Amino acid sequence: MAVTKMFGAAVKRREDPRLITGHGYYTEDMNVPGQTYMAVLRSPYGHAKIRSINTEKAKKLPGVVAVFTGQDLADGGIGPLPCAWLLEVGMVNGQKMTAPEWRVLAIDKVRYTGDGVAVAIAESNAIAKDALDLIEVDYEPLPAVTNQAKAMEPGAPQLHDNAPNNVAMHWQLKNGDIDAAFASADHVVKAHFVNQRLIPNPMETHVALASWNAGAEEMTFWNTSQNPHVTRLLGTLVTGIPEHKLRVISRDVGGGFGCKISLYPGDAITLWASKQLGRPVKWVEERRENYLATAHGRDHIQDVEWAVKKDGTVLGIRVKAIANMGAYLNTGPAPGVPTWLFAPMLAGCYKFAALQSDTYGVYTNTVPTDAYRGAGRPEATFIVERGMDLIAHELKMDPVEIRRKNFIQPDEFPYTSIGTFVYDSGNYDGALNKALEMADYKGFRHRQAEARKHGKYLGIGLSTYVEVCGLGPSAGANAIGFTGGLWESAVVRMHPTGSVTVLTGSSPHGQGEETTFAQIVSSELGVPVEAVEIIHGDTGSVPFGMGTYGSRGLAVGGAALVMAARKVREKARKIAAHQLEAALDDVQYADGAFFVQGSPDKKKAIQEIAFAAYMAGNLPPGVEPMLEESHFYDPPNFVYPFGTHICEVEVDAETGVTKLVHYTAVDDCGPAVNPMIVEGQVHGGLAQGIGQALYEHGVYDDNGQLLAGSLMDYVVPTASELISFDLARTVTPSPHQPLGVKGIGETGTIGSSPAVVNAVVDALSPLGITHIDMPLTPERVWSAIQNARKP
């Protein structure tokens, strides 16, 4: 591992000056001469037949360029949106899933509030919006169903003809002898959890600008994508514009959290309409539309039971999860989220002997769900870590001891979990011990006892999580039905003057990889960090890449980068040996220079070699000019970050208000390229995980109206809802990742929600309260207290 001072340095994010001074390249900032503006008319009903659509008045409004309905688009050749992950392995009926047809605009029936029914394209955004008011749609409202358990019941409203009882899939993971585990249990602990629906809320909504050049017959498409090459591929599949004639640019993207993995109807329509009209078409999603029509996350109903020995050994876990898929299967990894990204992690960092998990994916009259920061793993971790507290409560053990009792030990890695995944490395006790000390766990119990005497409700909650990220080995992903590779690309190009341009297939949208990737290249090639430029998010210049999601940017994209940089270094070493007239084996690299072993004065700086490679007149035989190498990195395994989070709260029993008192997070992501960025990722993750625990809820009413439909109703936690976090790290490198690094993007979200809920339940345990479903709003907590106090 080449480590110089840039690797591990807390340097400031180089992208920030541009982003915070209005010099960013966000899609909304892009404007093209002759541009038109598109607005989408969306269904006000959760479920309705479309009897007719009349667009005549809208078309006559001055300034309107075109109005299209779903039928117009289907006639014009736009295909339905595909789903990238149709499950086969694990399907209980053994059949591959089938996706319901998802038209980019509804043709005969709308299936969720916000489903598009028509678009207006006009000379200005204001005219386009005015035109929507003039489109007449005759709806016949149908009964709707938004709760996935109700949607499975006989007689529930049916969304799709090919999905009886609205069931998209019944999938199962089973390992170990689950029946034997329960037969030999001293205790069976049961729980029913609702892991609520969340709305991702990136700062930047979805934006698309499609510009067709009829002369060159080529399309330039600016888009808010987490994975522009995948967007290009999907765009080609849906619109028929050839892949080599479609350039997708997603340079600065204002957050995604998973909801910008997919191709959305608005993307496909702008592409098609620009070609149709011969003019650029821009669509800027309003915040209100973003709530209604961009993928949501989570939304599970979970029944869980654990088989437990009286000494605290957990033998097995059995889970039935009903996942709300929304009205269609989103184009991203949607079916994989409540299955493969969920069930294998139901053992957490523990040595269970058996596991069975059944997932039902169910259609409802809601916007489709998909990956949202953590994607499946928070749903699993909540079960595991809430469960450990429930088991501890049942056995009257300390929550710390029950965890220690079942931990996988440091010398047992690589460890094949009962969830079938192979954990690469870990030291769960190490992180736990550090966190307990930082949180003053022992001292807290004294303070808690004292506070209880005065009628105050203090609580502490733990979460000792492990998660899987760095998605992932392509062969494994293909085998479980994912239609795509999960490798990553990098090109490292050293210019004649020794500066470096890097092309990466990663597509950072807030993660700071322009900085961390430059730090890595600087360390690998011994060039100043300022001499390294990171280019991403443009299919016109960057080789095919898979993009940024699933905490894979550094773990996979960074690995590709390191490998390419090392190829450059190796080629430079060959040239250096030739120029130093030394045998290749005698030439070594250190700190940006090559020298002959034993005579350190005989050396060449890498910049000199770069110039020589450009001059090319004195290269060793068989070596091509220039220093440029590429690498496509397909990881041999996932990476498994872990840690311990400890939350301390005080609950106002009179109002039900939970106050965060202290939050400790000890995370292990291997060595940190930039500790400040790691902290930033943890902060953001914690905000979203605490948000789920206490605040956020994407709630629909029974008719399919989204009640939390704006930032006035849906709580995105801000600094005023949070406290200063106490952070630390332990360092357990991944043995297979070239830098030893693991992902850190999602750990905060995955680890925190159960810690917060455990803390509140701990605070209220004198009242006999054992669980409250998230979000722990004051009213929910107050109601639980009222119910507990009922005689």
Next chain:
Amino acid sequence: MFPSEFDYHRAHNVQDAIEMLGKYADSKLIAGGHSLLPMMKLRLAQPKVLIDIGQIAALHGIHADNGTLRIGALTTHYQMESSDAVKKAAPVISEAEHELADIQVRNRGTVGGNLAHADPASDLPAVMLALGAELHAVGPKGERTITADNFFVDVLTTALQPDEVLTEVRVPALKAGQGSVYVKHPHPASHYAVVGVAAVVTRDASGNCTGCRIGITGAGPKAVRARTAEAALVGKALTADNIAAAAAHAADGMDFLSDSYASENYRKHLVQVYTKRALATAAERAK
């Protein structure tokens, strides 16, 4: 977020504004714009004409004289929050203004606009009720005074006539022996009051309550006085038990809103809890 098309006119004085209100059908006054514009962008309000009163100098400013605080309708929330005159005469206003929205809104939003909009979850109506404020309006028929008690009629509805302009709010300055407070359970998304309680308590030398006004906002369709609770406390010693007993009546006769964040039942409970806390603090401050 694009409003429907509208025309814009600027009024140079109050008379101007009144004439324009009569002249243009479907017109609305706009001052800070922090209540009306969001509704227009959502197309929940689609006035054909906006009459901007924001530049009328006579409607700006805070004056304290003869035990009365005169607040021009265009005074911004931040001016109220930071005014020494307000802090001296009616500190509960500064306290409530500090809790109102965020600094950007407080810099633009106006007292008059806020009160005339009558959002059921707005903070200031409760404060004006507790202080016994008077609101002055001018219309084609001249000037009139409306007490805060009579001003708030229903959701987004006040006693103002469509052709009237709210010009000034007059608040009696607190006297020795009076304590005031505003406490609030904010909605964590909007920071509007789910329940907000303002209280002014008058205490005599022996520690008895000789006066009490409680204004409650957020819980119901409009801000209201908690008259039963007020009556229950007046004449009693300001003890924790008496305050709790009075606060138990805070929700008597109230109508409640209900939403996915807080049910009717929970709002009712919060009204009682926050009234108890408000009275305890106000009584303490009255010492």
